[in-house]
Amino acid sequence: MDLYLPIANLSVNALVIVALGLGVGLLSGMFGVGGGFLTTPLLIFYGIPPTVAAASAASQVTGASVSGVFAHFRRKGVDVQMGAVLVTGGILGSLLGAWLFKLLQASGQIDVVIGVLYVVLLGSIGGLMAKESVGAIRVSRGASPPRPRKRRHHPLVASLPFRWRFYASGLYISPLAPLLLGVFVGVLTMLLGVGGGFILVPAMLYILGMGTQTVVGTSLFQTLFTTAVATMVHATTTKAVDIVLAILLLLGSVIGAQLGARFAARAKPEYLRLLLALIVLAVATRMLLGLAWRPDEIYSVGVA
Amino acid sequence: MKRAWALALAAPLVMGQAKPELVPDVSQRDIEIAYSFTGAELLLFGAILYPGGRAPGQDERPADIVVVIKGPTESVVVREKSKVAGIWVNAAQMRYRSAPSFYAMASSRPIRQLVDERTRAIYELGLDSLQLSPASGAAPAVQQRFDRGLVDLKRRTGLFYEAPGAVEITGGVLYRARLRIPARVPVGRFTAETFLIRDGRVLAAAVRPIAIRKSGFERFVATSADQHAIAYGLIAVGVSFLFGWGAGALWRRF
Numbered sequence: 001m002d003l004y005l006p007i008a009n010l011s012v013n014a015l016v017i018v019a020l021g022l023g024v025g026l027l028s029g030m031f032g033v034g035g036g037f038l039t040t041p042l043l044i045f046y047g048i049p050p051t052v053a054a055a056s057a058a059s060q061v062t063g064a065s066v067s068g069v070f071a072h073f074r075r076k077g078v079d080v081q082m083g084a085v086l087v088t089g090g091i092l093g094s095l096l097g098a099w100l101f102k103l104l105q106a107s108g109q110i111d112v113v114i115g116v117l118y119v120v121l122l123g124s125i126g127g128l129m130a131k132e133s134v135g136a137i138r139v140s141r142g143a144s145p146p147r148p149r150k151r152r153h154h155p156l157v158a159s160l161p162f163r164w165r166f167y168a169s170g171l172y173i174s175p176l177a178p179l180l181l182g183v184f185v186g187v188l189t190m191l192l193g194v195g196g197g198f199i200l201v202p203a204m205l206y207i208l209g210m211g212t213q214t215v216v217g218t219s220l221f222q223t224l225f226t227t228a229v230a231t232m233v234h235a236t237t238t239k240a241v242d243i244v245l246a247i248l249l250l251l252g253s254v255i256g257a258q259l260g261a262r263f264a265a266r267a268k269p270e271y272l273r274l275l276l277a278l279i280v281l282a283v284a285t286r287m288l289l290g291l292a293w294r295p296d297e298i299y300s301v302g303v304a
Numbered sequence: 305m306k307r308a309w310a311l312a313l314a315a316p317l318v319m320g321q322a323k324p325e326l327v328p329d330v331s332q333r334d335i336e337i338a339y340s341f342t343g344a345e346l347l348l349f350g351a352i353l354y355p356g357g358r359a360p361g362q363d364e365r366p367a368d369i370v371v372v373i374k375g376p377t378e379s380v381v382v383r384e385k386s387k388v389a390g391i392w393v394n395a396a397q398m399r400y401r402s403a404p405s406f407y408a409m410a411s412s413r414p415i416r417q418l419v420d421e422r423t424r425a426i427y428e429l430g431l432d433s434l435q436l437s438p439a440s441g442a443a444p445a446v447q448q449r450f451d452r453g454l455v456d457l458k459r460r461t462g463l464f465y466e467a468p469g470a471v472e473i474t475g476g477v478l479y480r481a482r483l484r485i486p487a488r489v490p491v492g493r494f495t496a497e498t499f500l501i502r503d504g505r506v507l508a509a510a511v512r513p514i515a516i517r518k519s520g521f522e523r524f525v526a527t528s529a530d531q532h533a534i535a536y537g538l539i540a541v542g543v544s545f546l547f548g549w550g551a552g553a554l555w556r557r558f
Contacts, residue, residue: 004341004487006518006525011342011487063544067552108383108394116391228541235537239529243540250544254551291391297460299453300394302381 007242008052014248016046021252025064028253029260030267031276034061034195034223037122039249041283048245050111054193055234055241060249061195062227064257065220072217079214082166083221085175086182086200090226093186094233101190101238108302114192118287121188125198126280133277136270170211177208182222189230195223198280324367325353326510328498333512335485336519343487346373346514348410348496349480352473367502368412369471369479370429373514375406375463376492379439382454398450399439405490406463407434410470410481418501427499427506431455431464462486491517 003014020042024035036057043053072078104110164175181203185196200219204210210218235241264272328350335344348371379401383394411418415430424433436454438447458464463486471481494514500507518526528536 002340002342002487004337004339004522006522007529009488009490059540059544062541063548066545066548067555070549070552108381108397112391112393228544231541231544232534232537235529235540236533239533241529241537241540243525243529243536243543246540247543247547250547254547257548258551258555293392294387295385295392297457298385299450299457300383300385301454301457302383303378 003244003248005048005052005242005245007240008048008245010047012046012048012245017245017248018252020046021060021249022256023252024060024249025253025256025258026260026263027256027276027279028064029257029262030264030272031260033197033276034064034227035253036061036189036192036194036196036227037118037198037280038283040193041118041287043245049240050114051105051238051240052242052245054114054191055231055238056245056249057193058189058195058227058230058234059241059246060253061193062224062231063250064253065195065224065227067254067257068220069217069224072220075217077214077217078221079166079210079218080221081164082171082178082210082214083218083225085178086185086218086222087225087229089179089182089184090186090189090222091229092179093183093188094190094226094230095186096183097187097190097230098233098237100187104191105302108300111300112291115287115291117188117192119284119291121199122280122284122287125202126277126284128202129273129277130281133270133273137274140268140270171209173208181207182226185222186226186230189226190233193230195227197223323507324355324500326498326500326508327351327353328371328496328510328512330496330512330514333514335514335516337491337517337522338519339521341487341522343489344485346483346485346496347480348373348483348498349478350498350510352477352479352500354477365502366473366476367500367507368418369473369481370409370411370415370418370499370501371471371481371483372429372497372499373406373408373483373485374404374428374495374497375490375516376404376494377402378405378490379403380454382450382457384450384453396446398442398447400454401437401439403436403454404434405492406485406494407431407458408465408467408483408485410467410483412469412471412473412479414468415466419504419506423504423506427497427509429499431459431466461488463488485516489516 001014002011004011024038027033027038028035039057039060040053043057044050069078101110104113162174162176163172165172185200188194188196188199197219200222201215204215204219231241328348331347332344352367379399380403381397381399383397385392386395388395409430415424419429424430428434434455436451455464467483471479473479494516496512496514497509499509517523
C-alpha cells in the first residue's frame, strides 16, 4: 500500500512504516525506552531524508511515552519537580540543538555528526548495559552473591551550589545538575530524534543518585515534553515534520507499546535488559560500519 | 554511385524545401500529486510535418526524434566524502547555481549516433552534456569530477535518466515516447522539449510546459507546514498525544 509523504516528498509503503513503528513500539513497551534511537536510523536506511526522519521520529516518541507517563503517575512514580527542571533544561537544549543543527547542516557535516554521536552513545551505553545484565543473569543463576551498591550521587553533583530538596526522589542536590542533564538530552533529541531515555535513566541512577522507583517515570515525563518541544522547534525551523509519516509510525508504535508492556510483565527483567543491550550494540555497529566503510555514494547533494 | 546520382538529382528539390515542422503534445499537462502518487507515466507524442505534406521516401535518410523532460532548476551543493581519521566525512564541495532537479531524455536512436558533442552541449542532450553552471570556480578536472558525481547520484535515485530507443516513429511522421516520472520528483514547472534531428543537425524544436504540483490533502499539509508552522507543530504534537493516550485508554478497557 503506497502512500505519498507530503513533506518527505516521496512515496513509501505504508505497511512497512506501520510495521517499523510496531517493532519499535514493542521494544519501547518492553524496555521503557522511547525507541527513537531505532526509528531514526531505520527510516534513514529506508530512504527518508535524515532531517525528516529525525523530526518525525521525535513526535513518534511523544506518542509512545504518553501512556507510560500516565501509568507511572498512577503509581506515583513521577518526580514532577525533578521532571520540571529536566524539561526546562530540555527546552533550552532543543533550542541549542536547533542552532547546532543549522550550523552543521550549512557546513555539510550533519550526517557525520549524527553517525558519530550514535556510535559513541549507543556503543558505550549498550556496552555498559550488556555488562550489567550479564552480571545480573549470573547472579540470578546463583553464580556469585549480589554486591549491594550504595545509592549516592556523583561527587561532582555534590559540589554544585544552590541545593534544592527533591522530596519524591529523596534527594538534596543542586538543580543545576538535572538542568545540565536536560540540556544535553534536549540537544540529542533535536539532533538525533531520540527521546534520550537510554542516556537519562543511567544518568539519573548513577550521576544524580535517584531511586529506581521514580527514575523511569520521571525519565518518561522528561521525554514526553522534550520530544514535544523538539517537534515544535523542528516544525518552526527545519519544517521537516511529516505528519503523515508520524501518524503511520504512531499507529504501529502505540499498539506495539501496549503489546510490549504485556510481554515485559511476564519476562525476566535481566534477560530483557541483555536483549535491549544487544539491539543497541547492533545499531551502533551498523552505524560504525556506515562511517568506516567506503560508502556507496561518495557524493551527496544538499540545498544551497 | 547510383546513390550519389540520385542525391544530385534530388538536391534542387530538397534545397528548395522549407524545413519540416514539429507538432508535439503531452498526455498530461498537469500532474497532481495525491496520497496514492507513486510516479506517473508521460506519453509524449506528435507529428512531423514535412513541407508539402510528404513523408520521406524509402531512399531518404529518416529523421530522428529526441524528447527531453526537465524539472525546475535548483541551486545545490554537491559534497564529496573522503576518509579522514578512519571515517568518511564530507570534505570538498562544489556549488551549482542551476542544476535541473529532474532530467529524462528519450531518443529514437542512441544520441551519440545522432549529433556531435558540440550540438549535444548546445541543446543539453544527454546526461554528459548538461549545463550545470557551477558557482565556485575550480579546475576543469575537479569540476568534471563533481559533475559526474552529481549526475551519477541523481541517476541512482531515478531523477536523471536516458532512454535510448524509447521513441517510436511510425511511418516516418508520427512519433511517441513513454517517459516515467518517479515518485521522488520535485514539484514545479517542468518542460517537455522535442527535437527533430537529421544528418547531425537539429531541424526543429518545440517546448511544452508541464506543471507538477501537490493536490488536495498533500498540498494542504505542505502549505500548512510551510506557512502556519506553529499551528502545524501544535497539531503534530496533539496528534501524538492523542494516539498515545487513546491507545493506552482503549487497551485498559479490554
